[in-house]
Amino acid sequence: NIAASAMSFDKDLTKKIISQAGIRNTPYVVVTPENRADYSWSRIEEKLGNLTFVKPAKQGSSVGIHRVTNAEEYEKALDDAFKYDYKILVEQGIANPQEIEISILGNEHPIASKLGAVRVPKDDPFYDYENKFVDASGVVFELPVKLPQYLVDEITDMALKAYKALGMKGMARIDFLVDSNNVPYLGEPNTLPGFTNISLYPQMWEVSGI
Secondary structure, eight states: OHHHHHHHHOHHHHHHHHHHTTOOOOOEEEEOTTTGGGOOHHHHHHHHOSOEEEEETTOOTTTTOEEEOSHHHHHHHHHHHTTTOSOEEEEEOOSSOEEEEEEEEESSSOEEOOOEEEEOOTTSSSSOHIIIIIOOTTOEEESSOOOOHHHHHHHHHHHHHHHHHTTOOEEEEEEEEEOTTSOEEEEEEESSOOOSTTOHHHHHHHHTTO
16 A cells, blocks of 8 residues: 555654554654754753654665654764654664564454564664674564463554554554563554564464465
């Protein structure tokens, strides 16, 4: 679905739509060259806390994403992110989250796979471009992931609601972050999931018996 892919590629638009659908996601602000001066690090800390992620609104594969914890990192992250997009999201971070993924397949009556987890090396701040495409040797995939059933059910329900709210058709992979209290937050949908030898989309269907 071209329209759904276009909407899902814009992180700001995606978050607006899933928020309207009542789907939990992390708080954020949008920074542009025009309003950058209004969003100093001190204001970001006040609104979002001292752990944030700076992301180009329309980039994939974790390109241009930075984990930020201080003013110097923040300014450098914005400088880099603006190389990729005019619109930047600064999102509230989650400390040491579980990174969970789920595959969705179908049109009017989509089905969901079992859940998978991505475990990155302790020295890496998040599942970044290097881990995905350059050196995945330290990354561990847990398929299917062992989680309490209520949490599996909640994530599956959130994913299917997001799939429908965004008007998706065919297939998608939807990523979640789960905090230390087992509260899930929808991260990002991907209407063009990877099919490399380490991609979770086909592997999650395989362990689901499809």
